[in-house]
Structure formats: C-alpha cells, structure tokens
Amino acid sequence: xxxxxxxxxxxxxxxxxxxxxxxxxxxxxxxxxxxxxxxxxxxxxxxxxxxxxxxxxxxxxxxxxxxxxxxxxxxxxxxxxxxxxxxxxxxxxxxxxxxxxxxxxxxxxxxxxxxxxxxxxxxxxxxxxxxxxxxxxxxxxxxxxxxxxxxxxxxxxxxxxxxxxxxxxxxxxxxxxxxxxxxxxxxxxxxxxxxxxxxxxxxxxxxxxxxxxxxxxxxxxxxxx
Amino acid sequence: xxxxxxxxxxxxxxxxxxxxxxxxxxxxxxxxxxxxxxxxxxxxxxxxxxxxxxxxxxxxxxxxxxxxxxxxxxxxxxxxxxxxxxxxxxxxxxxxxxxxxxxxxxxxxxxxxxxxxxxxxxxxxxxxxxxxxxxxxxxxxxxxxxxxxxxxxxxxxxxxxxxxxxxxxxxxxxxxxxxxxxxxxxxxxxxxxxxxxxxxxxxxxxxxxxxxxxxxxxxxxxxxxxxxxxxxxxxxxxxxxxxxxxxxxxxxxxxxxxxxxxxxxxxxxxxxxxxxx
Numbered sequence: 001x002x003x004x005x006x007x008x009x010x011x012x013x014x015x016x017x018x019x020x021x022x023x024x025x026x027x028x029x030x031x032x033x034x035x036x037x038x039x040x041x042x043x044x045x046x047x048x049x050x051x052x053x054x055x056x057x058x059x060x061x062x063x064x065x066x067x068x069x070x071x072x073x074x075x076x077x078x079x080x081x082x083x084x085x086x087x088x089x090x091x092x093x094x095x096x097x098x099x100x101x102x103x104x105x106x107x108x109x110x111x112x113x114x115x116x117x118x119x120x121x122x123x124x125x126x127x128x129x130x131x132x133x134x135x136x137x138x139x140x141x142x143x144x145x146x147x148x149x150x151x152x153x154x155x156x157x158x159x160x161x162x163x164x165x166x167x168x169x170x171x172x173x174x175x176x177x178x179x180x181x182x183x184x185x186x187x188x189x190x191x192x193x194x195x196x197x198x199x200x201x202x203x204x205x206x207x208x209x210x211x212x213x214x215x216x217x218x219x220x221x222x223x224x225x
Numbered sequence: 226x227x228x229x230x231x232x233x234x235x236x237x238x239x240x241x242x243x244x245x246x247x248x249x250x251x252x253x254x255x256x257x258x259x260x261x262x263x264x265x266x267x268x269x270x271x272x273x274x275x276x277x278x279x280x281x282x283x284x285x286x287x288x289x290x291x292x293x294x295x296x297x298x299x300x301x302x303x304x305x306x307x308x309x310x311x312x313x314x315x316x317x318x319x320x321x322x323x324x325x326x327x328x329x330x331x332x333x334x335x336x337x338x339x340x341x342x343x344x345x346x347x348x349x350x351x352x353x354x355x356x357x358x359x360x361x362x363x364x365x366x367x368x369x370x371x372x373x374x375x376x377x378x379x380x381x382x383x384x385x386x387x388x389x390x391x392x393x394x395x396x397x398x399x400x401x402x403x404x405x406x407x408x409x410x411x412x413x414x415x416x417x418x419x420x421x422x423x424x425x426x427x428x429x430x431x432x433x434x435x436x437x438x439x440x441x442x443x444x445x446x447x448x449x450x451x452x453x454x455x456x457x458x459x460x461x462x463x464x465x466x467x468x469x470x471x472x473x474x475x476x477x478x479x480x481x482x483x484x485x486x487x488x489x490x491x492x493x494x495x496x497x498x499x500x501x502x
Contacts, residue, residue, distance in 0.1 A: 012283025075321065082325035171312055171327065173273065181281045184274040189432060 005196040008186050021178035022204060024092070028174075029161045031096045036103025037153070043104060044111020045137055058108060065105040071166055073098045078170040095167045099160055110152040114145040147223050154216040158209045175201065257459045258302075261329060266308045269295040270328035273313040277428065277488040278334045287311050290484045291332040294351060294451075297476065298330070301467060320344050323454045330464070331452040338447075346455055348464035350448030350500055351477060356385050357423030358440040359411065359430055366418040367439040372396045378407050378416035385420040388444045411436070424498060427489040442497050472500060 009015050046054040047062075065073075078094045081087045089097070118141065126136040168177035179197045186193040261267050271291050272279030279291040287295075292311070299309035312328040319335055322328050323345050336354065337347050358377075360366040373395045379385040381400045389396055399416050401407040408429065411419040419426075423441050430436045451468070453460045471477060481495045 013285050014283050017281075017285050079318075079321040079325040079327075082327065083321075088326065169315055169318055171314055171318065171322070173313055177273070177313075181274045182283070185276050185280050185282060 004190050004192045008182065008190065008193055008196055009200075011186070014182055017178050017182070018175065018200070018204075021173060021175035024167075024172060025161065025164045025175045026208070028092065028095050028099060028167060029157070029164050032099030032103050033157050033160055035096070035100040036107045036156070039100070039104040040107020041111055041142065043108035044115065045141075047108055047112040048115040062105045062109055065102055070098065070102060070163055071169060073101065074166060074170050091167070091170045091172045094170060095164070095172065099164075103156060103160060106156050107153070110149055110156070111145060113152075114148040115141055117148060118144055147220075150216055150219060154213055157212055161208060162205065175204065257329075257457050258463060261302065261460075265303060266310050267299050267302060267330070268310045268312055268328045269298070270312040270314045270319065270322050270331040270333055271295060272316075272333045275334060277485055278424075279332070281313075288484070290352070290480055291334060293480045293484050294471075294477075295330075295332050297471065298464075298467060302463070319452075323452060326454065329453065329457075329460060334449055335452050336447045337450050341452075344455060345452040346457060346461050347450040347452050348461055349468040350450045351468055351471075352449040352498060353446055353500055354449060354498070355423050355442050355446045356388060356420055356440075356444040357426040357438045358418050358420045358443065359426045359436050360418035360439050361411075361414075362435050362437050364417065365437050365439040369393065369396075369440065369443065372418065375418075376416040378410050378419040380404065380407050380421065383421065384444070384447070385422075389420060392444075408433075427493045427498075431488065431490045431492070438493075441493070448500070 043058055047058045049055070068076075074095065077089065077098055078091060081089065122140055122144065123136065126140045131140070165174055165176035167174050173181070179201050183194045183197050271287060271289070273281045273287070275289075277289055279287070279289040282288045295309050295311070296306040300306040312322060314322050314328075314331070314333050316333070319331050319333050320341065323331055331345070335341070335347075337350065341347070358366055358369075358372075366372060372393070374397070376397050376399050377389060378399050378401065379389060381402055386398070386400060389398055399410065401410060404421075404425075407419060407421070410416060412433075418439070420443075423438065423443075426438045427441070430438050451464050453464065477499050478495065481499060485495075485498065
C-alpha cells in the first residue's frame with residue numbers, strides 16, 4: 001500500500017511539480033485577497049455613504065459580479081477580450097484581475113454591513129468633536145468596523161483559495177491540475193494513485209486554510225480587550 | 226426593483242454585444258506563417274492529462290502521440306523540434322483557445338465534427354477513432370449480434386451511447402457518468418460488455434488482464450485532425466501539405482511505435498488507429 005504512495009511522490013519531479021502548482025495557487029490568491037482588501041474598504045465606505053450615485057453603481061457592480069459565475073468571468077477576460085477587442089492578457093494577470101473583481105465586490109459588501117451596523121452616535125459624536133469626514137472614517141469608523149469584518153474576510157480568503165482551481169480552464173497548471181496530470185499518468189498502472197495524490201492535496205489545502213482561521217481566532221481574542 | 230430591471234437590461238445588452246462580435250469573425254491578416262517564424266516558436270495546444278495522446282510525465286515534460294507530432298511540426302517549420310511552446314488545454318477550452326489566439330494549432334485529440342468545423346478550420350486527419358467493445362476474456366463478445374437482449378455498459382452522452390441508442394434498440398444499455406464507474410461495472414459483471422472509444426479500450430484491456438477488445442472497430446469512423454483558427458488559411462494549407470508529407474513517409478507509424486505501442490501492446494493492429502492511405 002505504502003509502496004504505491006512512495007512510488008508516486010518520488011518518481012521524477014512529481015513532488016516538486018506539486019509545489020510549483022501550489023506556488024501558482026498561492027500567488028494568485030494572495031495577490032487577489034490583498035488587492036480586494038485595499039479596494040474593497042473604500043468601495044464599502046462609499047456604498048454605505050449617502051451619495052446616491054456611488055450607492056447605486058456599486059450595488060449594480062456587486063450584483064453583476066455575484067450573478068456571474070467565476071468561470072464565466074475568467075472566460076470573458078481571457079478569451080473574449082482577446083477575440084473581440086484583441087487585448088491579449090496573460091492568464092495569470094487575468095486570474096488575479098477576475099479574483100480581485102470578485103473579492104472587491106464581496107469585500108465592499110462586508111464593509112458596508114460592518115459600517116452600517118455601527119450605532120449612529122459614533123458619527124454624531126465624531127462630528128461634534130469637529131472631525132473631518134476623512135478623519136471620522138479613518139479614526140472612528142474603520143477601526144471599529146474592521147473588528148466586525150474579520151470573520152467575513154477570513155471566510156472570503158479561504159473561499160478564494162478554494163476557488164483558484166478554476167484557473168486551469170484558462171490553461172494555468174495550478175495545484176489541482178498538476179495533481180490530475182500525475183493521477184492520469186500513474187493511474188494506468190497504479191490504481192491507488194488518485195487516493196494518494198488527492199489525499200495529499202486535501203492536506204495541503206488544510207495546511208494553508210487552517211492557520212488562517214487560527215490567526216483570525218487569535219486576533220478576535222486579542223481585540224476583545 | 227427599478228435598479229434590478231435596469232441591471233438585467235444591461236447584462237442582456239452586453240451578452241448580445243459580445244455574442245455578435247464573436248459571431249462576426251475578423252479576417253486574419255496574411256502572413257501567419259511569417260508571424261510564427263518571427264516569433265521563432267510555434268504555440269501548440271495539447272492535453273496535459275490524457276495519456277497516451279497528450280500528458281505530462283513525472284519530470285514535467287510533455288509527452289504523447291500529439292506531442293510527438295507537435296515537435297515534428299516545429300522542426301519542419303522552424304528547424305528545431307524544441308521551438309514549440311505548449312499551451313495546456315481542457316477539452317472544453319480547445320475552440321476558445323484558437324478563437325482567442327492563445328495558440329496557433331490545436332493538437333489535443335480533436336475529433337472532427339461538422340459543428341466544430343463551423344468554428345475552427347480542421348486540417349487533414351492524422352489519426353482515426355471508432356467504437357470498440359470490451360468484454361471478459363472468458364465470455365468474449367466479438368459480434369454485435371451477440372449483444373441482443375443483453376446488458377451493455379456505456380458512458381452517458383458519448384458516441385457509444387448515441388450509436389447504440391440509434392442503431393441497436395434491441396440492446397439494453399446501462400449508463401454511467403464517469404469512466405471509472407463504467408469500468409468498475411464491467412469488472413463487477415453488471416453488463417456483459419462495455420462500449421467506448423476503441424483507443425481508450427486498447428489501453429484499458431492491456432492494464433486489466435482478463436478482458437479483451439472483442440470488437441475493435443465499430444460504427445462511424447471519426448478522425449482526429451489538427452485545427453487552426455477559422456480563416457487562418459496559410460497555416461491550414463501548410464498543415465495539409467505537412468500531414469500529406471508525414472503520411473507518405475510513414476511518420477505516424479514511427480509515432481505509433483514510440484508513443485502508442487508501449488500502451489496498447491501487440492494485440493492491437495495499428496491500422497485500426499492510423500490513417501492508412
């Protein structure tokens with residue numbers, strides 16, 4: 001039993017290839033999560049502001065992204081953009097772009113939720129102290145909203161990491177695709193290949209996502225005081 | 226509510242706009258071959274997980290029947306078999322890959338169909354595929370007539386499914402979604418035989434002793450062809466000449482020896498897979 005596993009992971013560069021796939025997965029999700037947080041916070045503040053134009057257009061954007069399956073967005077930006085407008089973006093750029101579009105929409109909605117849940121007197125007291133809108137947001141609203149945001153952001157991050165395997169539809173060999181390649185090639189003579197390889201993939205995803213949720217629990221505790 | 230309606234209209238308009246522009250193919254500029262030569266590499270789309278046609282071996286190197294041909298095309302066009310960049314595709318993304326100009330040629334076991342031929346241009350075939358029927362060695366099925374009133378295992382939505390539904394209603398079909406399920410059903414004896422693409426069966430019976438491909442050629446013969454972007458006539462014509470030349474010099478036989486024989490073994494006649502004339 002164990003021999004078959006050892007055979008798979010020691011053959012050629014199999015293990016190295018899995019880690020190369022993992023590097024791609026991590027690169028895309030880290031870039032997308034980072035950009036989504038950066039863009040999502042101002043977007044969320046605008047969504048909860050009184051400005052009608054921003055509220056409506058951001059709401060439309062959010063609904064648009066929510067309805068569109070990620071796969072359709074990937075196809076749209078990778079294939080359609082190129083065949084219709086002749087804009088030929090590299091696959092990794094496209095995936096970071098698409099995941100950021102999605103993440104920003106979700107993030108903005110989380111921020112909006114967190115901000116509107118704050119009691120009104122936070123704004124009123126801030127204004128009474130003579131803070132400008134920017135100062136009010138920066139020093140009063142955002143720090144309080146961030147704590148309420150945390151569970152949602154962690155959830156979004158892990159969801160993004162788990163959605164990245166879609167990128168193999170735009171020809172990027174990510175972790176899951178590399179696993180599939182190994183399974184299909186060794187599977188002919190080693191029927192246990194899929195169990196071993198996908199088992200390892202399971203633990204890799206767990207090893208990435210679990211620390212993230214541990215970190216969030218730690219922050220939640222630390223911020224309680 | 227009003228916002229929602231406006232939004233739906235926006236999506237509809239956008240879909241129509243994109244659909245329309247995709248439908249009207251832009252004419253390709255001449256000099257596609259010159260463009261490939263200027264780039265000094267050719268981009269060929271192949272599978273990365275479909276042995277023995279296109280796969281990545283344990284060292285991360287592309288291998289297989291399609292890949293072997295791809296290297297030869299690069300050699301003949303650019304003078305070096307390694308001047309090829311492989312684009313690793315899925316079955317579902319082969320047409321888009323060409324339309325979006327992400328690859329020059331698709332060599333991903335692309336079966337010719339009239340529907341596909343409206344979207345891409347197929348060159349001359351380099352392989353053929355038909356149905357086969359695998360059965361236990363102890364009770365081999367060598368003729369379709371033997372199957373009357375018995376249970377035959379097929380995969381839902383495949384050529385085998387539609388062929389037997391249409392031509393042999395007297396045979397009872399048991400249908401499965403996944404290859405693995407279907408093959409396990411044959412092992413468990415839930416049907417007397419299993420019908421699938423013959424190329425797949427050849428590889429399977431070799432690894433699973435006790436089974437034979439009693440019928441190795443059945444139904445409509447389909448061909449596997451190289452494909453290029455619609456309207457890329459210059460590359461298409463070059464490919465046609467190239468396939469003729471390679472067929473004449475029996476290149477595909479050496480390709481078979483190199484990539485398929487080790488998988489199929491001696492039991493299979495190469496002429497059931499290769500284009501002979």
